[in-house]
Amino acid sequence: xxxxxxxxxxxxxxxxxxxxxxxxxxxxxxxxxxxxxxxxxxxxxxxxxxxxxxxxxxxxxxxxxxxxxxxxxxxxxxxxxxxxxxxxxxxxxxxxxxxxxxxxxxxxxxxxxxxxxxxxxxxxxxxxxxxxxxxxxxxxxxxxxxxxxxxxxxxxxxxxxxxxxxxxxxxxxxxxxxxxxxxxxxxxxxxxxxxxxxxxxxxxxxxxxxxxxxxxxxxxxxxxxxxxxxxxxxxxxxxxxxxxxxxxxxxxxxxxxxxxxxxxxxxxxxxxxxxxxxxxxxxxxxxxxxxxxxxxxxxxxxxxxxxxxxxxxxxxxxxxxxxxxxxxxxxxxxxxxxxxxxxxxxxxxxxxxxxxxxxxxxxxxxxxxxxxxxxxxxxxxxxxxxxxxxxxxxxxxxxxxxxxxxxxxxxxxxxxxxxxxxxxxxxxxxxxxxxxxxxxxxxxxxxxxxxxxxxxxxxxxxxxxxxxxxxxxxxxxxxxxxxxxxxxxxxxxxxxxxx
Amino acid sequence: xxxxxxxxxxxxxxxxxxxxxxxxxxxxxxxxxxxxxxxxxxxxxxxxxxxxxxxxxxxxxxxxxxxxxxxxxxxxxxxxxxxxxxxxxxxxxxxxxxxxxxxxxxxxxxxxxxxxxx
Numbered sequence: 044x045x046x047x048x049x050x051x052x053x054x055x056x057x058x059x060x061x062x063x064x065x066x067x068x069x070x071x072x073x074x075x076x077x078x079x080x081x082x083x084x085x086x087x088x089x090x091x092x093x094x095x096x097x098x099x100x101x102x103x104x105x106x107x108x109x110x111x112x113x114x115x116x117x118x119x120x121x122x123x124x125x126x127x128x129x130x131x132x133x134x135x136x137x138x139x140x141x142x143x144x145x146x147x148x149x150x151x152x153x154x155x156x157x158x159x160x161x162x163x164x165x166x167x168x169x170x171x172x173x174x175x176x177x178x179x180x181x182x183x184x185x186x187x188x189x190x191x192x193x194x195x196x197x198x199x200x201x202x203x204x205x206x207x208x209x210x211x212x213x214x215x216x217x218x219x220x221x222x223x224x225x226x227x228x229x230x231x232x233x234x235x236x237x238x239x240x241x242x243x244x245x246x247x248x249x250x251x252x253x254x255x256x257x258x259x260x261x262x263x264x265x266x267x268x269x270x271x272x273x274x275x276x277x278x279x280x281x282x283x284x285x286x287x288x289x290x291x292x293x294x295x296x297x298x299x300x301x302x303x304x305x306x307x308x309x310x311x312x313x314x315x316x317x318x319x320x321x322x323x324x325x326x327x328x329x330x331x332x333x334x335x336x337x338x339x340x341x342x343x344x345x346x347x348x349x350x351x352x353x354x355x356x357x358x359x360x361x362x363x364x365x366x367x368x369x370x371x372x373x374x375x376x377x378x379x380x381x382x383x384x385x386x387x388x389x390x391x392x393x394x395x396x397x398x399x400x401x402x403x404x405x406x407x408x409x410x411x412x413x414x415x416x417x418x419x420x421x422x423x424x425x426x427x428x429x430x431x432x433x434x435x436x437x438x439x440x441x442x443x444x445x446x447x448x449x450x451x452x453x454x455x456x457x458x459x460x461x462x463x464x465x466x467x468x469x470x471x472x473x474x475x476x477x478x479x480x481x482x483x484x485x486x487x488x489x490x491x492x493x494x495x496x497x498x499x500x501x502x503x504x505x506x507x508x509x510x511x512x513x514x515x516x517x518x519x520x521x522x523x524x525x526x527x528x529x530x531x532x533x534x535x536x537x538x539x540x541x542x
Numbered sequence: 543x544x545x546x547x548x549x550x551x552x553x554x555x556x557x558x559x560x561x562x563x564x565x566x567x568x569x570x571x572x573x574x575x576x577x578x579x580x581x582x583x584x585x586x587x588x589x590x591x592x593x594x595x596x597x598x599x600x601x602x603x604x605x606x607x608x609x610x611x612x613x614x615x616x617x618x619x620x621x622x623x624x625x626x627x628x629x630x631x632x633x634x635x636x637x638x639x640x641x642x643x644x645x646x647x648x649x650x651x652x653x654x655x656x657x658x659x660x
Contacts, residue, residue, distance in 0.1 A: 177619055184626045191633055200644035204653055207637045211566060214579055214630050221623060222586055228616070229593045 049094075050103040050116045053087050053126060054172055056080055058165040065158035069150055071141075073157040078137040080161065084168070085127075085134040092123040098532055102174070110174070111235035117174030121533040124377065125171045125301045128384045132293040133164050139392060139508040140286045146399055147284045148196055156196060160290070162189035167298045176224050176310070177234045179302065180217065183266070186298075187213045190291055194283040205278035212275045216265030223258030226251050239310050247315055259306055260321060267299030269325075269362055270332025273355040280351035281404070285395035288347060292354055293388040297380045300361045304376065308537040313368055325366030330460045333359035337467035341474065346394050347404040349471055350387065353430065356464060357383050363457065364445060370534045371448035377530035379441035382429070382519060386438055389426040389512035393419050396501035396509060406474075411484030413476075416500050420479055422513045427472035429516045432465050437519040440526065551592045559585035570650040572641060576634045583627045590616040590623070 060080045064073045095101060095118055103116040118126075140160075148156050166186025173179050191213070195206035228234055230251050231242040246252050261272075268276040276296075280288050307316055316322050333356045340352035361383070364376030396419045397412060398404050413420035429436035432443075442461060449457040500506070519526055546553060558581060565578025594616035602614040638648055645653050 177622075181622060181626070184630070188626075188629055188633055191637070195637055195640065200641075201657060203637055203641045203644055204657070207572065207634065207641060210630065210634050210637065211575060211579060214634075215563075215566065215582070217626075218583055218586055222589065225586065225590050225593060225616070 046090075046094075048103075049087055049091055050101055050118050050172060051105065053084055053091065053130070054116075054165060054169045056084055056087075057161045057168065061158045061161040061165065064154055064161060067154045069153040073154040074137070074141050074144070077157045077161055078134075078140075081130065081133040081137045081164070084164075085130040088123070088127045088130040091118060092120070092127050092529070094118075095120050095123045096529065096532065098535065100536075111233050111238040114178050115174040115235055115237075116172050117237065118172060119533070119536050120529055121304065121377070121536060122171045122301065124381065124529050124533060125298060126168055128297060128381055129164070129167045129171065129294045132290060132384055132388055135388070135508045135511050136286060136290045136293075136392075139289070139395070139505055142502055142504045143285050143395055143399055147198060147286075152196065156193070159189045159192050160286075162186075163193060163290070167294055170298050171301055174236050175234055176227070176236055176239065177221075180221050180224060183217055183220070186295065187217060187266075190287070190295060193287040194279050194291075196287070197282040197284050199282055201278065202282035205275075205282045209275040209279045212265055212272075216262045216272075219258045219262030219265070223255040223262060226255035226258065230255070236305065236310050240312060243311060243315070247318070253319065256311060256315070256319065256321070260303075263299055263302055263306070267296050267303065267362075268355055268358055270328055270336060270355060270359060273332075273336070273358075276355055277348055277351040280354065281345055281348040285391070285398055289388055289391040289395060292350070292391055293384040296354065296358055297384055300358070300365075300376065300380055303362070303365060304373065304537060307365055308373070313538060316368060322366050322368050325362050326454070326457065329359040329363040329366060330457065332356065333363075333460055333464040334467070337464050337471065340471040341467065343471075344407065345405050346397075346409065346475060347391070349406075349475070350390055350394065353468065353471060354383075354387060356468075357387070357430075360441070360445060360461070360464070363461075364448060367448050367452055367454065367457075369448055369452055370538055371444060371451055373534045373537055374527065374530045375441055375444035375448050377533055378444055378523075378526045381526050381530075382437035382441045382516075385512055385515050385519065386426050386429040386436075389422060389509060389516055390430065392505070392509040392512060393422040393426060396422075396505045399505060400498050400501055406478045410478050410482035411480075412498060413480035415484075415498050418506050419501050419509070422506075422509045423475060423479065425513050425516060427475060429520070431468045431472055435517065435520050437516045437526075439520055440523055444527070551588065555585050555589045555592065558582075558588065572638045572648040572650065573635075576631060576638070579634070580627065580631055583623070583630075587620050587623060587627075590620040 057080055060076060064076060067073050101118040104110060105114040105116065144153065144156060163186050166182045166189060169182030170179055173182060191206050191210045194209060195203050227239060230246055230249060231239055233239055233242060265272045280292055336352050336356035340349050343349040343352060361376050361379050364372040394404060397409055401408050429438035432438040446458055446461055562578050562582030562585060566575050566582060569575055569578060594613040596610060596612045599610045599612040600608045602611040642648050645656055647653060
């Protein structure tokens with residue numbers, strides 16, 4: 044009985060939890076409930092992935108209305124994998140949240156904070172699982188609106204302007220997306236993605252379809268912070284509360300990349316894309332984005348901002364796979380979506396542990412802390428190695444596939460850029476390591492919120508979730524059955540003609 | 543000529559859309575930006591409602607003797623989009639109030655200067 048409704052329960056459970064949390068008094072209760080819910084959703088997402096891992100597709104009719112009229116939830120390997128990432132990250136972020144939120148967010152806002160967090164979680168899961176393109180827009184706005192609210196809860200007043208900036212750019216992106224959807228509906232008379240993909244091929248030449256495609260691409264490029272539409276991201280990640288940064292960095296942009304994959308390959312189809320300049324454009328933007336954003340990351344003085352710029356560069360790697368458009372390229376994109384969620388989650392958690400102890404994320408306030416916080420420091424080193432793409436870590440696997448894809452299509456420039464991007468990553472990761480380990484401890488305490496000499500290792504409640512992700516980074520560097528295996532299955536669905 | 547008069551609602555959509563979009567980009571006042579954003583969104587509402595119109599179609603209520611109806615689905619979709627728009631505006635304005643409390647101004651360049659001088 045439950046199994047039949049699994050697809051819907053994953054989305055509805057956190058959705059129903061949110062208003063209950065908002066009504067609860069502040070205290071431990073909202074945290075306990077949301078953690079349990081995230082674990083339950085993670086378990087359901089695992090079951091879901093096992094159900095579809097053989098390549099079959101689950102179609103769930105919402106309210107019993109048959110598609111294409113009713114809203115359909117369509118689960119295949121692609122979105123089951125993304126749902127697993129989102130729920131998995133939520134399941135490790137929420138245990139971490141207890142201590143971090145206690146310190147960063149005023150007591151009287153706790154239950155509302157967790158309610159907004161659950162709404163954001165619902166929105167991201169909804170985007171991944173729905174098979175209806177307008178339903179996708181609704182979930183997009185649920186997740187966006189709640190993330191604007193979450194970002195604005197940051198301690199510094201810049202959090203407010205960062206959130207406002209994100210609100211303006213995010214709304215423009217979402218509105219572009221519905222303009223595109225409206226044009227598609229005007230031409231095809233359907234909103235169901237599968238139905239759209241069947242009706243579109245005969246309309247490929249039509250200018251309205253091309254316009255719709257352009258609007259949807261630009262709209263989602265804004266959402267996923269593709270260079271040069273990334274301006275909202277560094278501020279939002281820097282000033283948001285730590286937990287929000289971890290969650291958004293590891294999931295929100297990944298979900299947007301998934302939508303790109305879905306729209307480009309499932310709805311429009313690869314033959315359409317090859318006729319448009321979109322794939323070349325993606326490649327050019329990604330190449331420039333990877334190099335420029337990695338350079339920017341090197342010159343940052345704030346650790347969260349450094350990682351935020353590195354995120355924009357990493358999004359370049361993901362979109363590069365879509366731009367290449369081959370089976371190997373899409374495999375690389377999906378694997379990197381998974382692996383980048385792990386590495387950025389681990390890194391932001393480790394930085395968050397330092398922020399918890401020091402009260403600041405600026406590099407000059409962190410000098411010498413590596414010796415006093417060895418476990419946090421080790422987590423940053425391993426996460427950093429994964430970000431660079433050193434063999435033995437998850438990051439290596441995705442870069443390996445990306446380079447293979449570039450070589451296969453003989454894009455030599457891209458191979459060079461990927462390698463150069465990794466070298467730049469070495470520099471900015473080294474910058475973190477240097478400050479944390481080789482700089483002398485800031486003894487005077489001048490300009491620092493607390494004296495560094497007395498700082499101890501972060502509490503276990505922060506270290507355990509961090510190390511879960513760090514160990515996952517190493518584990519998926521050796522065992523690629525889940526990541527690459529599932530991604531290859533997914534590619535068979537996304538690119539049926541290529542195989 | 544028919545391209546202009548026959549599709550006057552679409553031309554209206556484009557004009558409103560550009561006016562709203564331009565306001566969002568060019569104005570430094572945070573409230574004016576939100577007004578621009580609203581105008582931008584309203585243009586999309588009109589676009590959807592125009593799509594739903596069927597030539598000579600009646601109001602989509604079942605009635606004897608009427609066989610041709612306008613398409614009600616875009617209208618329903620746009621009801622959802624209106625709700626989303628209201629929520630966005632409310633959240634945006636709430637943020638502007640908080641920004642005013644924190645900075646004492648709602649002009650973008652003044653806020654920028656205050657952050658730079660720190």
